[in-house]
Amino acid sequence: MRRAIxxxxxxxxxxxxxxxxxxxxxxxxxxxEGTNRVTGTNDPTAHxxxxxxxxxxxxxxDFQLSGCELYTTCEPCPMCLGAIYWARPARIFYAATAxxxxxxxxxxxxIYDELNIAPAGRRIPMTQLLRDDSLAIFSAWKQQENKTSY
Amino acid sequence: MRRAIxxxxxxxxxxxxxxxxxxxxxxxxxxxEGTNRVTGTNDPTAHxxxxxxxxxxxxxxDFQLSGCELYTTCEPCPMCLGAIYWARPARIFYAATAxxxxxxxxxxxxIYDELNIAPAGRRIPMTQLLRDDSLAIFSAWKQQENKTSY
Numbered sequence: 445m446r447r448a449i450x451x452x453x454x455x456x457x458x459x460x461x462x463x464x465x466x467x468x469x470x471x472x473x474x475x476x477e478g479t480n481r482v483t484g485t486n487d488p489t490a491h492x493x494x495x496x497x498x499x500x501x502x503x504x505x506d507f508q509l510s511g512c513e514l515y516t517t518c519e520p521c522p523m524c525l526g527a528i529y530w531a532r533p534a535r536i537f538y539a540a541t542a543x544x545x546x547x548x549x550x551x552x553x554x555i556y557d558e559l560n561i562a563p564a565g566r567r568i569p570m571t572q573l574l575r576d577d578s579l580a581i582f583s584a585w586k587q588q589e590n591k592t593s594y
Numbered sequence: 595m596r597r598a599i600x601x602x603x604x605x606x607x608x609x610x611x612x613x614x615x616x617x618x619x620x621x622x623x624x625x626x627e628g629t630n631r632v633t634g635t636n637d638p639t640a641h642x643x644x645x646x647x648x649x650x651x652x653x654x655x656d657f658q659l660s661g662c663e664l665y666t667t668c669e670p671c672p673m674c675l676g677a678i679y680w681a682r683p684a685r686i687f688y689a690a691t692a693x694x695x696x697x698x699x700x701x702x703x704x705i706y707d708e709l710n711i712a713p714a715g716r717r718i719p720m721t722q723l724l725r726d727d728s729l730a731i732f733s734a735w736k737q738q739e740n741k742t743s744y
Contacts, residue, residue, distance in 0.1 A: 577595075
């Protein structure tokens with residue numbers, strides 16, 4: 445965690461991105477690091493945890509982080525928490541809370557609230573269409589024998 | 595949406611990834627497309643919406659998708675919904691529901707449930723440490739004048 449905090453401080457000081465960093469450890473060794481790169485790379489998904497998860501998966505040549513620990517300088521936002529569940533590391537350590545982040549102008553709480561509102565009522569409106577047509581995709585998936593589940 | 599459904603069907607038929615695709619439109623023109631590439635690229639964050647958002651931001655050279663519409667073949671998972679809120683498109687259209695995805699073996703509902711549980715009680719345990727040390731990062735951010743907010 446001390447390494448993650450140092451990386452985040454450096455990210456702010458060099459104006460490289462937001463005040464966040466993450467480190468992924470496997471068997472007591474750092475295998476990947478990530479800092480927030482949203483503005484530097486024009487990638488709204490480049491939060492520290494996502495950058496670190498993508499790098500760790502590249503290093504391990506696997507889409508799962510079994511047996512890994514993720515250290516992040518701040519409680520993950522819903523996007524990053526979702527990514528963590530898909531990557532399935534063994535354990536997460538975080539330093540600052542979501543409330544600390546909100547104090548610094550990063551209002552993840554708004555997104556957490558939106559997730560609990562029905563799609564049509566959200567601030568970014570969500571409209572359903574062509575559901576019946578789309579079900580053919582899942583039928584094809586169920587019938588596909590040559591597939592890798594994840 | 596018909597284009598997204600065709601892309602998802604093709605993704606399944608070619609065993610390139612999961613049964614999902616997304617298309618991003620600006621001013622009635624498709625500016626980016628994405629298909630699920632999790633297993634093909636060893637990237638658990640490579641859901642169709644994330645792939646399409648990253649590509650659209652690259653095309654627009656912007657970390658925001660103002661005025662864009664995102665068409666996705668399935669209701670977004672928490673990771674993708676989070677990414678959508680950070681990218682801030684104007685509107686979302688989706689075809690299949692989260693329940694349809696669950697029927698096909700993609701249980702996003704589990705992640706939605708976990709988000710509403712306190713960090714320490716989650717299936718992937720989350721432990722807080724070094725909070726006080728981490729607050730120096732937000733102090734540095736607040737004092738940094740040469741920064742780009744997002």
